[in-house]
Amino acid sequence: MPADPVLDAAAGDQLPSLEEIRALPKVELHAHLSGSITQEKLIELLARRGNGDTFTPFDCRLDLSNALEKCFDYFAKVATVVTDLQALRESTLHVLEFFAADRCIYLELRTSPKQFKLNAVESDGVEVLTTKLQYLQAVSDSIQEFQSQAQARFGFVMEVKVLLSVDRGRVTSKESALQQIDDIVAMHVQYPNLVVGIDVCGNPSKPTVLPYLIPALLERKDAFLKLPITFHTAETQDDEESRLVLSSMRELNIRRLGHVCFFPDECREEVLKGGIHADGGCVGIEICPTSNLVTRGLKNGLADHHFLDWWKKSDHVLLSINTDDTGLFSCDLSSEIHDLARAFRLSREDLIEIQRQALRSSFHPEKQRLLETFDAMLSSSKVDSEQAAKRLKTVPS
Numbered sequence: 001m002p003a004d005p006v007l008d009a010a011a012g013d014q015l016p017s018l019e020e021i022r023a024l025p026k027v028e029l030h031a032h033l034s035g036s037i038t039q040e041k042l043i044e045l046l047a048r049r050g051n052g053d054t055f056t057p058f059d060c061r062l063d064l065s066n067a068l069e070k071c072f073d074y075f076a077k078v079a080t081v082v083t084d085l086q087a088l089r090e091s092t093l094h095v096l097e098f099f100a101a102d103r104c105i106y107l108e109l110r111t112s113p114k115q116f117k118l119n120a121v122e123s124d125g126v127e128v129l130t131t132k133l134q135y136l137q138a139v140s141d142s143i144q145e146f147q148s149q150a151q152a153r154f155g156f157v158m159e160v161k162v163l164l165s166v167d168r169g170r171v172t173s174k175e176s177a178l179q180q181i182d183d184i185v186a187m188h189v190q191y192p193n194l195v196v197g198i199d200v201c202g203n204p205s206k207p208t209v210l211p212y213l214i215p216a217l218l219e220r221k222d223a224f225l226k227l228p229i230t231f232h233t234a235e236t237q238d239d240e241e242s243r244l245v246l247s248s249m250r251e252l253n254i255r256r257l258g259h260v261c262f263f264p265d266e267c268r269e270e271v272l273k274g275g276i277h278a279d280g281g282c283v284g285i286e287i288c289p290t291s292n293l294v295t296r297g298l299k300n301g302l303a304d305h306h307f308l309d310w311w312k313k314s315d316h317v318l319l320s321i322n323t324d325d326t327g328l329f330s331c332d333l334s335s336e337i338h339d340l341a342r343a344f345r346l347s348r349e350d351l352i353e354i355q356r357q358a359l360r361s362s363f364h365p366e367k368q369r370l371l372e373t374f375d376a377m378l379s380s381s382k383v384d385s386e387q388a389a390k391r392l393k394t395v396p397s
């Protein structure tokens with residue numbers, strides 16, 4: 001393999017530089033809409049509202065104490081800012097532009113559909129709310145607006161699909177879990193080309209998965225044949241829950257697992273062994289480096305991340321590197337990939353392989369076409385890198 005002059009010049013060894021990673025086409029499979037709004041954007045939205053409410057920017061990597069609590073306080077704060085469909089449209093557009101500017105070619109954006117209060121009150125005194133379908137319509141409008149300008153602004157059109165999230169933190173009974181699931185299934189019927197899967201997320205300290213969520217999902221299992229699931233798993237230690245998620249994967253068409261920070265060894269070995277799904281499909285593992293570092297409280301940094309438990313361990317697993325919440329974690333897709341590459345000495349080829357694995361584990365219905373787009377953009381990024389290297393060589397020292 002010929003040496004890569006840009007890479008060598010940047011790092012002095014085979015470690016790709018942040019700039020080189022920025023130039024690569026990339027894939028994001030695990031990004032929550034609200035958590036991906038940058039802190040600057042939140043401050044801007046609040047300032048425009050002008051009611052004196054503000055927000056002090058912070059870097060949650062600097063203090064790992066009570067991390068999960070801080071994360072969920074942050075989401076609660078965002079919910080006080082994105083309180084209507086217009087703010088939702090604007091913040092969605094902002095998130096899409098943020099990822100496209102980082103050369104993300106495919107974004108699988110996840111969000112739990114919400115209802116916003118309208119000022120109107122019905123005659124019986126009941127508050128009028130927007131519908132969850134209007135929420136999805138607003139997200140869809142923003143995607144269309146973004147894509148209509150993307151070629152001119154970014155030189156390519158980032159593809160975007162949506163996963164609708166079931167929030168375990170809002171589940172209080174099996175019925176309330178069924179309500180969330182049924183709403184999502186109904187929205188998928190309305191937007192079959194946009195909604196490509198279901199995400200199960202929310203505060204992992206809420207013990208709702210065993211008693212309510214899995215039983216509710218099982219009751220609706222036929223719906224997931226067309227709507228695969230990705231499940232936040234073992235973000236905190238709960239071996240019983242991990243085992244239940246694992247044993248439900250086939251029946252519920254759970255194709256990907258998020259985080260898996262505290263996944264028990266025997267569960268991991270079962271996934272690595274393969275045979276989870278009847279069709280022989282692989283299991284996607286969504287790694288979110290900074291998020292995992294913060295919520296696991298890895299004081300020694302990413303070197304202690306569980307990435308190596310999965311990387312190159314099995315042909316039955318497809319890895320992806322993701323951001324989770326770029327706003328909350330003050331990161332972007334390239335910085336996440338770069339941090340992980342530095343921690344584990346990953347080469348450019350490794351990173352390209354991971355992007356391909358991410359595409360293969362995505363819920364996009366036309367993976368082959370996306371892989372071809374990826375390859376085409378990869379060759380042009382190589383040309384760009386070589387041209388940059390030539391320019392570097394001609395710069396007088």
Ligand SMILES: CNc1ncnc2c1ncn2[C@@H]1O[C@H](COP(=O)(O)O)[C@@H](O)[C@H]1O
Pocket residue numbers: 032033034035071075110111112113165167169201202203204232235291295324325
């Ligand atoms: C830190 N790791 C995480 N673990 C679990 N759930 C998370 C999460 N990060 C985000 N969310 C989920 O995504 C919601 C925000 O986006 P949306 O309002 O849906 O767009 C959060 O309220 C939480 O339910």
